[in-house]
Amino acid sequence: MPRLHLLGDAALLCELPAPATLAQQQRIWALAEHARQWPGVGETLPGMNNLTLTFDPTAIDLDTLTANVLEAWPGLAAGAVSGRLVEIPVAYGGEHGPDLADVAAHTGLTPAEVVRRHSGGEYIVYLLGFLPGFAFMGGLPPELATPRRAEPRTAVPARSVGIGGEQTGIYPLVSPGGWQLIGRTSLELFDPAAEPPTLLRPGDRVRFVAESVQA
Amino acid sequence: MIAVRKPGVLASVQDLGRHGHRQLGICPGGALDVLSLTLANRLVGNADGAAGLELTMGGCELQFETDTRIALTGDDFSASLDGVPLWPCWSVPVAAGQTLRLAGANAAGTKKAGLRSWLAVAGGIDVPVVLGSRSTDLKAGFGGLEGRALRKGDRLALGASRLDAARRARRAFGVRGPDWGVPEDDGAISLRVLPGPEFELFTLSARDQLWSERWRITPQSNRMGSRLSGPELKRKRAGDMLSSGVIPGTIQVPPSGQPIILMGDAQTTGGYPRIGVVIRADLWKLAQAPLNGKLRLVQVEPAQALDAWAAQQRYLAQVAQGLAAAGWADAA
Numbered sequence: 192m193p194r195l196h197l198l199g200d201a202a203l204l205c206e207l208p209a210p211a212t213l214a215q216q217q218r219i220w221a222l223a224e225h226a227r228q229w230p231g232v233g234e235t236l237p238g239m240n241n242l243t244l245t246f247d248p249t250a251i252d253l254d255t256l257t258a259n260v261l262e263a264w265p266g267l268a269a270g271a272v273s274g275r276l277v278e279i280p281v282a283y284g285g286e287h288g289p290d291l292a293d294v295a296a297h298t299g300l301t302p303a304e305v306v307r308r309h310s311g312g313e314y315i316v317y318l319l320g321f322l323p324g325f326a327f328m329g330g331l332p333p334e335l336a337t338p339r340r341a342e343p344r345t346a347v348p349a350r351s352v353g354i355g356g357e358q359t360g361i362y363p364l365v366s367p368g369g370w371q372l373i374g375r376t377s378l379e380l381f382d383p384a385a386e387p388p389t390l391l392r393p394g395d396r397v398r399f400v401a402e403s404v405q406a
Numbered sequence: 407m408i409a410v411r412k413p414g415v416l417a418s419v420q421d422l423g424r425h426g427h428r429q430l431g432i433c434p435g436g437a438l439d440v441l442s443l444t445l446a447n448r449l450v451g452n453a454d455g456a457a458g459l460e461l462t463m464g465g466c467e468l469q470f471e472t473d474t475r476i477a478l479t480g481d482d483f484s485a486s487l488d489g490v491p492l493w494p495c496w497s498v499p500v501a502a503g504q505t506l507r508l509a510g511a512n513a514a515g516t517k518k519a520g521l522r523s524w525l526a527v528a529g530g531i532d533v534p535v536v537l538g539s540r541s542t543d544l545k546a547g548f549g550g551l552e553g554r555a556l557r558k559g560d561r562l563a564l565g566a567s568r569l570d571a572a573r574r575a576r577r578a579f580g581v582r583g584p585d586w587g588v589p590e591d592d593g594a595i596s597l598r599v600l601p602g603p604e605f606e607l608f609t610l611s612a613r614d615q616l617w618s619e620r621w622r623i624t625p626q627s628n629r630m631g632s633r634l635s636g637p638e639l640k641r642k643r644a645g646d647m648l649s650s651g652v653i654p655g656t657i658q659v660p661p662s663g664q665p666i667i668l669m670g671d672a673q674t675t676g677g678y679p680r681i682g683v684v685i686r687a688d689l690w691k692l693a694q695a696p697l698n699g700k701l702r703l704v705q706v707e708p709a710q711a712l713d714a715w716a717a718q719q720r721y722l723a724q725v726a727q728g729l730a731a732a733g734w735a736d737a738a
Contacts, residue, residue, distance in 0.1 A: 196603040199683035200711035202653050204603050211648060223429070236428045236651040238675055243651030245428075248712055319431040320649055320675030323546050327649060363431075364546055381431075383536050383548040389430045 211240035221267040274394030285405030287375035324363035324381030324389035343369035414466035419550035424539035438693035442479035446526030449477035449497035451569040456530030457540035465510035475528040481520030483508035496580035529567035594700035604679035629671040638663030655684035687714035
């Protein structure tokens with residue numbers, strides 16, 4: 192059962208006990224989908240192993256909302272939400288991925304092997320946050336984990352693909368950032384004029400496709 | 407049209423915010439003081455959701471190129487229209503060619519306190535609606551005017567006013583501004599706070615300090631958050647937190663132990679413990695609290711937060727009633 196806690200007077204945090212697993216996260220997405228149908232509930236915001244619901248306290252009181260969550264939870268199946276498969280072409284290395292050599296050195300692999308393993312796996316979008324369209328993804332092969340740069344960059348180019356610790360991700364916009372940049376995609380991760388405005392959504396599966404590799 | 411002669415420190419187009427997209431990482435943004443923007447809009451006959459300008463620390467000069475009507479709320483920064491003093495929370499006719507001036511925060515004769523003002527213009531600022539809002543997302547660079555803060559030389563179009571020309575030209579009138587409550591002896595502004603999900607992660611003395619300290623608002627504060635300075639709030643033990651949702655008003659405590667109260671432009675998820683959350687009814691005070699000013703955080707119960715919200719809605723209803731009684735607008 193999730194632990195429930197108010198986050199201010201108009202939001203409710205539903206938090207699952209550790210450890211975070213894909214099965215738990217799938218039930219979080221299912222709860223989000225469910226809760227969006229409840230009158231008085233505004234937005235549903237998945238975190239890692241948790242869900243925040245905003246609500247209008249004049250339309251639904253806390254006791255009712257709490258009861259709704261606890262009543263719905265046991266019936267939520269892990270596989271209920273199936274995301275789309277999104278393929279993301281990446282130009283690895285060279286000017287697009289200036290840290291590929293550093294990742295190779297840290298992991299003891301060749302740059303080509305880093306690319307092969309990074310583009311070989313399937314990733315899951317657990318949640319979006321930090322920037323519009325920025326996906327927190329699970330699924331990085333453990334051997335590719337590389338600490339963040341000691342000196343963060345003040346301006347990471349938009350659409351850069353990076354590794355930060357045990358995570359991989361793509362910067363939708365120019366932003367300061369400390370992740371190791373291994374490549375760049377040609378796809379827009381965030382376009383406010385598009386519908387939907389972000390390429391990725393919680394629950395999506397992602398594959399990186401190596402378009403080119405420069406050492 | 408409105409011509410921007412001087413934008414001041416930071417001026418941007420804002421409405422009630424961009425809602426419904428948090429799960430895509432898109433922050434709500436919007437006017438940091440929704441109460442003041444709503445009040446200003448009602449005073450000029452606009453819908454509550456019309457876009458206005460959020461002005462920071464005065465020092466601003468705007469020239470109107472058409473006859474219209476304006477209302478300024480929040481801090482007035484000795485505002486004047488062609489040299490004639492302009493009252494905050496007043497609805498004032500403006501003739502083409504007139505210039506609105508807000509004095510700088512340090513100008514002679516200006517009261518020291520103050521941070522932000524909101525300006526509504528009859529018809530609202532007409533910029534494209536992006537993802538359901540005209541608000542400027544300064545960090546992601548979209549919405550508002552070309553996704554950026556206003557610059558000298560910008561010209562802003564106005565939407566169609568719900569008032570006809572004769573009503574727009576009616577003589578000025580004002581309403582009572584929202585109630586700040588009783589100020590502290592030491593000038594500190596009180597914000598009511600509900601304990602956050604990670605309140606218990608902090609040491610007993612940190613929890614006491616949260617309520618007893620007078621927190622200083624540092625000049626590093628911005629639309630993303632108000633950064634506070636005071637004693638280091640210590641946790642019982644260090645450790646990483648998983649990403650979790652944050653909303654405006656969330657008081658998060660990074661490893662420095664110096665709390666940050668998140669505001670409209672903050673990111674949608676965070677990884678720092680949330681020791682408390684400022685109630686919705688008090689966010690407008692934080693939006694206006696001056697840099698280097700002091701805050702007192704007061705623990706309340708959820709029921710008190712809802713009462714405070716109801717009281718604020720009652721004030722807005724009173725304004726709507728008064729305006730309707732004066733034949734200015736339809737009762738809400």
